[in-house]
Amino acid sequence: MVIVDLPSTKTATGDERRVGVEIEMNGVPLQQLAQLIADELDLTLNAEGRYQYRLTGDSAGDWQVEVDFRLLKEMGQQDYQAGEWSDEFKQRLESMLHRVSEPFVPLELVSPPLPLSRLNEVEKLSQRLHAAGAKGSSNQLTNAFGLQFNPELPALDANTIRRYLQAFVCLEEWLKQRDQTDLARRVTPYIDPFPRDYVRHLLAADYQPDLATLIDDYLHWNPTRNRPLDMLPLFTELDESRVRAVADDPLIKARPTFHYRLPDCQIQRADWSPALAWDDWCQVEFLAFDEARLAECSAALRRYLRNPLKRWFKDWVVELEAQWLLPSSQ
Incomplete structure (x- = not known):
């Protein structure tokens, strides 16, 4: 990514301007995607439920990798007890939602606010994700990423x-x-x-x-x-x-x-x-x-x-x- 010299690269306080980046995709399982990004950026992977990960260790802030489905993320925070009928029902419901939504609900990579001078890292990461089989939007109504x-x-x-x-x-x-x-x-x-x-x-x-x-x-x-x-x-x-x-x-x-x-x-x-x-x-x-x-x-x-x-x-x-x-x- 060639970073154009913008007409104004500083904030009013004199700091370098920052930009957050969000990329929606599928084609790579969530845990594999999160681990790949953590390895590429030398970050520590932390699970925050079954459908979201926080990647720590970047001076700019934490990265997030998650399923872009709020209900599923909330369900993924719950611990189910074996033998409890209500928990078994919720677990089956969660599994069904995950299976049905997986083809068209994207996985989302969210960066912290990065200094403009670090945007090249997003380009390198994108190439790595492409090589791993990540898929984006397409001319199908199921993929609007x-x-x-x-x-x-x-x-x-x-x-x-x-x-x-x-x-x-x-x-x-x-x-x-x-x-x-x-x-x-x-x-x-x-x-x-x-x-x-x-x-x-x-x-x-x-x-x-x-x-x-x-x-x-x-x-x-x-x-x-x-x-x-x-x-x-x-x-x-x-x-x-x-x-x-x-x-x-x-x-x-x-x-x-x-x-x-x-x-x-x-x-x-x-x-x-x-x-x-x-x-x-x-x-x-x-x-x-x-x-x-x-x-x-x-x-x-x-x-x-x-x-x-x-x-x-x-x-x-x-x-x-x-x-x-x-x-x-x-």
């Missing part, structure tokens, strides 16, 4: 967050085409696009909200985690009561990061790499930090959205690639 990045922001002020959001909606269609999101994930609601009315509101030339207004506007149109760029963890970190009043989902975890959920995991392909999706994300970073280019790109998308002839006969992605992207990812 993703790759997710949780990049820490360089600053947490309203202006910085607004610019990132504007840059993302400008690039959203291009990112989807680049990722070639497969059928299994397109038909699920996990990455529903931002509503057109919100995009128009966000891209207005005079849109300069304070933080409270920025959060309220987002929640008005997006009271859900199911967006390709999920802002709820970040906004919960900044104003938890405001977010919980509208979207009180226990799966929303406060953290000072974006939650970029769009990319597929295609780890079964020899030519696939997390670097492909990360390189595309970097285009969002560069556009967000080039205010003149962002303003011009936003204006062009506004014109495109309000002109039905353009929407019928022209392709926004073609215009975007011709005028607004940096050449490195085209």
